[in-house]
Amino acid sequence: MKIQIKQKPVIGITASNLPTADWDNSRFQLDRDGVLRLYSEAVAEFGGLPLILPMVRFPLELDEDDSLGPVTCGPGTLRENAGVYMDYLDGLILSGGGDVAPPPTASEPGKYQLVDKSRDIWESSLLAAALEKDKPVLGICRGVQLMNVALGGTLWADLPTERPGAVDHAQKTPRIRPSHPVKAIAGSRLAKIWGENEIMVNSGHHQGIRDVAAPLAVAAQSPDGLIEALEHTSARFVIGVQWHPEGQTSAPHVRSLFEAFINAAVG
Numbered sequence: 001m002k003i004q005i006k007q008k009p010v011i012g013i014t015a016s017n018l019p020t021a022d023w024d025n026s027r028f029q030l031d032r033d034g035v036l037r038l039y040s041e042a043v044a045e046f047g048g049l050p051l052i053l054p055m056v057r058f059p060l061e062l063d064e065d066d067s068l069g070p071v072t073c074g075p076g077t078l079r080e081n082a083g084v085y086m087d088y089l090d091g092l093i094l095s096g097g098g099d100v101a102p103p104p105t106a107s108e109p110g111k112y113q114l115v116d117k118s119r120d121i122w123e124s125s126l127l128a129a130a131l132e133k134d135k136p137v138l139g140i141c142r143g144v145q146l147m148n149v150a151l152g153g154t155l156w157a158d159l160p161t162e163r164p165g166a167v168d169h170a171q172k173t174p175r176i177r178p179s180h181p182v183k184a185i186a187g188s189r190l191a192k193i194w195g196e197n198e199i200m201v202n203s204g205h206h207q208g209i210r211d212v213a214a215p216l217a218v219a220a221q222s223p224d225g226l227i228e229a230l231e232h233t234s235a236r237f238v239i240g241v242q243w244h245p246e247g248q249t250s251a252p253h254v255r256s257l258f259e260a261f262i263n264a265a266v267g
């Protein structure tokens with residue numbers, strides 16, 4: 001499908017809270033929303049209008065242990081504001097980043113890296129709103145993990161120590177280079193998007209999908225049996241991949257994935 005300028009779907013891309021240099025030790029200087037430009041460029045390349053979503057700490061849903069103090073915003077809870085965002089957006093990308101916060105039952109919470117609970121709550125709210133409004137969602141790396149945890153699934157906290165195998169999921173080479181094969185599950189939506197042949201993907205994750213949340217289904221696996229993609233079984237288009245397609249946009253399987261996502265966002 002060729003997208004005309006007026007049809008361009010607006011795709012929200014979630015951001016990480018990137019700490020800046022600690023120059024005056026104030027939260028106003030420490031908080032900065034950011035995401036690699038590769039995500040925006042991939043959306044633009046396939047006909048969408050990228051829009052980076054700031055991680056505003058809307059009130060009333062802060063954790064009790066949040067030490068940042070009260071935040072003054074306009075009306076509505078974080079969940080309600082996420083709903084307004086999703087009314088406006090045509091699609092959502094849950095981007096990569098640090099680990100989703102460990103569950104209270106985690107035996108080794110020390111294995112979790114760069115945890116940001118505010119971001120988890122914000123992205124879970126956006127996902128819930130997208131599902132409610134049947135807007136397309138593409139989860140990337142952390143994004144597929146967030147999707148699984150938000151809907152009731154679990155993660156491997158640290159693949160190298162908990163599930164060592166033949167496949168290196170934390171490649172040392174740049175993310176534009178693929179490093180391990182992945183195969184779509186026969187009959188899955190992903191298999192329809194790129195066929196059932198093996199594809200080569202990049203891999204930069206130390207956590208992985210363990211138990212799959214009930215509304216999701218396994219859509220692809222690597223040769224060591226690790227789950228590499230999930231898709232929602234009833235939503236129109238909710239897919240998460242464990243690799244970084246935004247770093248491989250010349251690969252035919254990535255092109256067909258982004259085209260399918262953007263076309264779903266057009267409606």
Ligand SMILES: [Mn+2]
Pocket residue numbers: 168169180202203204205222228242243
């Ligand atoms: Mn991998």
